[in-house]
Amino acid sequence: MIKALLARLKEGCRTGAFPPAAPSLPPEFRGRPVIDADTTEEDVRKMKAVCPVEHALAFSNGIASIDMGRCIFCGRCAEASPKIRFTKEYRLGVFRREDLIVKAGEKDYTPPRQTDREARALKGSLHLREVSAGGCAACELDANVLGTPAWDMARFGIRFAASPRHADAIYLTGPVSANMQTALDKTYAAMPEPKFLIAAGACAISGGLYTQGNLPAEPALFIPGCPPHPATTLEALLRFTS
Amino acid sequence: MTEFKTFPNEESLCEYFSSLGGWTDPEKVVPLKGASAHEVAVGPVHAGVIEPGHFRFQCMGENVYNLQIFLGYQHRGVEDEIVRADGMIARQIALAETCAGDTSAAAAAAFSEIMERAFPARFPEPAPKELALRSLLIELERVANHVGDLGALAGDVAFLQTQAFCGRIRGEYLNMTAHLAGNRFGRGAIVPGGLRVTLSEEKAQELKNWIKRIKPELDRALKLMFDNHTVCDRFDGTGTVSKETARAIGLVGVSRRASEDFNGDVMARALVRRIEIEEAHAKIAALLAGEHPCRGEARHEEKSGEFFAVTSTVPAWRGPLVHAAAFTRDGKMIKYKIIDPSSHNWHGLAWALRGEQISNFPICNKSFNLSYCGVDR
Ligand code: SF4
Ligand code: SF4
Numbered sequence: 001m002i003k004a005l006l007a008r009l010k011e012g013c014r015t016g017a018f019p020p021a022a023p024s025l026p027p028e029f030r031g032r033p034v035i036d037a038d039t040t041e042e043d044v045r046k047m048k049a050v051c052p053v054e055h056a057l058a059f060s061n062g063i064a065s066i067d068m069g070r071c072i073f074c075g076r077c078a079e080a081s082p083k084i085r086f087t088k089e090y091r092l093g094v095f096r097r098e099d100l101i102v103k104a105g106e107k108d109y110t111p112p113r114q115t116d117r118e119a120r121a122l123k124g125s126l127h128l129r130e131v132s133a134g135g136c137a138a139c140e141l142d143a144n145v146l147g148t149p150a151w152d153m154a155r156f157g158i159r160f161a162a163s164p165r166h167a168d169a170i171y172l173t174g175p176v177s178a179n180m181q182t183a184l185d186k187t188y189a190a191m192p193e194p195k196f197l198i199a200a201g202a203c204a205i206s207g208g209l210y211t212q213g214n215l216p217a218e219p220a221l222f223i224p225g226c227p228p229h230p231a232t233t234l235e236a237l238l239r240f241t242s
Numbered sequence: 243m244t245e246f247k248t249f250p251n252e253e254s255l256c257e258y259f260s261s262l263g264g265w266t267d268p269e270k271v272v273p274l275k276g277a278s279a280h281e282v283a284v285g286p287v288h289a290g291v292i293e294p295g296h297f298r299f300q301c302m303g304e305n306v307y308n309l310q311i312f313l314g315y316q317h318r319g320v321e322d323e324i325v326r327a328d329g330m331i332a333r334q335i336a337l338a339e340t341c342a343g344d345t346s347a348a349a350a351a352a353f354s355e356i357m358e359r360a361f362p363a364r365f366p367e368p369a370p371k372e373l374a375l376r377s378l379l380i381e382l383e384r385v386a387n388h389v390g391d392l393g394a395l396a397g398d399v400a401f402l403q404t405q406a407f408c409g410r411i412r413g414e415y416l417n418m419t420a421h422l423a424g425n426r427f428g429r430g431a432i433v434p435g436g437l438r439v440t441l442s443e444e445k446a447q448e449l450k451n452w453i454k455r456i457k458p459e460l461d462r463a464l465k466l467m468f469d470n471h472t473v474c475d476r477f478d479g480t481g482t483v484s485k486e487t488a489r490a491i492g493l494v495g496v497s498r499r500a501s502e503d504f505n506g507d508v509m510a511r512a513l514v515r516r517i518e519i520e521e522a523h524a525k526i527a528a529l530l531a532g533e534h535p536c537r538g539e540a541r542h543e544e545k546s547g548e549f550f551a552v553t554s555t556v557p558a559w560r561g562p563l564v565h566a567a568a569f570t571r572d573g574k575m576i577k578y579k580i581i582d583p584s585s586h587n588w589h590g591l592a593w594a595l596r597g598e599q600i601s602n603f604p605i606c607n608k609s610f611n612l613s614y615c616g617v618d619r
């Protein structure tokens with residue numbers, strides 16, 4: 001007992017300064033991409049040739065674009081063409097699907113602000129029910145990380161609830177495999193109103209590398225990544241309610 | 243380790259692939275009858291942040307008589323997708339990596355080894371330094387997972403110090419991987435023919451210092467748990483799988499070692515993980531000191547039969563991860579099979595629960611911590 005208490009004292013406080021301080025990201029971190037305005041169809045073809053995901057990159061009406069909702073942030077396209085680069089911008093969460101598309105020439109980025117009053121009312125008390133539906137489990141692992149002392153999302157009142165009855169939102173990961181469709185629909189139905197769906201990871205947003213099943217509702221928050229970095233997730237959840 | 247085989251026809255090829263084995267779901271619920279018989283069904287959606295699976299505890303009074311495990315909720319056809327993506331290496335490797343996210347590095351290595359052996363002209367044998375970096379990523383993956391699981395075990399018996407310490411320390415190892423690969427799970431680093439990242443002298447030194455700083459913290463966190471008699475009391479004798487049973491049902495990896503070297507209970511599996519953490523650190527130190535794993539000579543096989551298949555086995559953290567691919571003689575991929583060590587070990591969990599109370603399920607489950615999605619059937 002004494003030993004355990006001493007060890008606890010010695011450990012001290014390990015919670016990171018993020019937020020409000022900037023998170024410490026690895027040097028190779030790949031965040032929000034930027035595409036040069038003069039990117040040609042040929043450039044996009046080169047990028048697409050090495051991209052593991054279908055339809056992550058596009059060229060239409062003379063403009064190149066990348067869909068962060070499909071991209072797994074592997075960085076291969078940036079190796080194939082200098083026209084695309086991945087910045088260190090980790091604040092990737094958005095409230096509308098179309099905001100995940102980054103078009104060529106777009107420069108200044110400010111993360112969107114929450115305007116939904118019902119979502120803002122959850123500030124300081126957001127209870128999530130995780131539903132893992134056919135992904136690779138890395139999204140779940142990095143969601144779990146937010147509960148560790150290093151991130152400690154509970155200090156903002158964000159918690160994972162054991163039952164959908166106690167939840168404000170479903171934190172969905174995975175592409176919704178056929179065998180999880182019923183379970184997901186039932187879990188969503190079991191949540192009291194007002195309720196939200198949060199799609200975390202390329203799989204949940206678009207199917208990612210896989211084919212997507214049916215979402216029970218239009219997600220109110222999209223957190224891109226494969227898996228999203230914990231800093232991205234925490235920042236998105238906080239912005240969702242503020 | 244890879245193995246090359248040729249086959250005269252499709253029949254012999256299919257026979258070989260089915261001989262590789264894997265998990266088979268029970269066909270249906272076998273009901274338990276009797277005065278004190280009752281069943282508790284759990285899942286597919288669980289209370290925690292974990293993958294979906296359905297567990298049916300068939301109990302006699304207080305004790306579990308049998309546990310039936312139904313998987314397949316995660317099925318998304320990874321193997322077929324890999325075959326369909328033939329020719330698109332980046333897509334194939336991303337699919338292999340996302341079969342089981344916690345085993346990404348090992349899976350990428352397994353896939354790459356297959357391609358290197360099958361097409362040596364296109365994917366030349368990686369340089370020894372590159373093989374060393376691959377091993378390094380696999381070992382970091384091993385440490386991160388074992389640390390995470392030991393912390394979770396502590397949490398399941400409400401020993402919160404080690405749970406909290408290990409949760410944080412696991413993150414340090416994931417961050418080391420991210421430092422090397424740009425992704426906390428090592429995604430996108432290992433590719434057929436080599437790697438997309440390099441280990442500079444500077445990075446190697448950074449990693450050495452990092453481990454030097456973290457390892458004593460990890461040792462302290464683990465010692466605290468293993469020295470605590472209430473924790474030991476919960477772990478000792480819980481969820482035992484005897485050596486004979488382990489052999490008979492074909493357990494592999496951590497679970498097998500726990501039954502062979504120790505007595506096969508939760509404590510045994512926890513100890514094996516602690517030992518493997520030490521072994522992994524010794525290996526990491528050797529790799530960072532410049533030791534290179536040796537794969538032996540590259541062999542250029544005669545593609546004589548109509549089909550050929552390559553099987554690769556990688557020492558993943560749960561146990562041997564086996565990937566197998568079949569090609570036509572002119573190199574078209576026609577079949578891919580992934581046998582996660584979990585495929586063998588789920589039966590072990592079912593066995594460990596026999597005679598236990600349901601309340602012991604969490605620590606039994608955590609001591610195995612098997613992959614649901616890795617068994618993509
Ligand atoms: S970073 Fe995204 S868009 Fe680029 S190649 Fe990878 S998946 Fe495709
Ligand atoms: S988005 Fe990526 S990390 Fe998340 S479940 Fe899908 S494959 Fe895994």
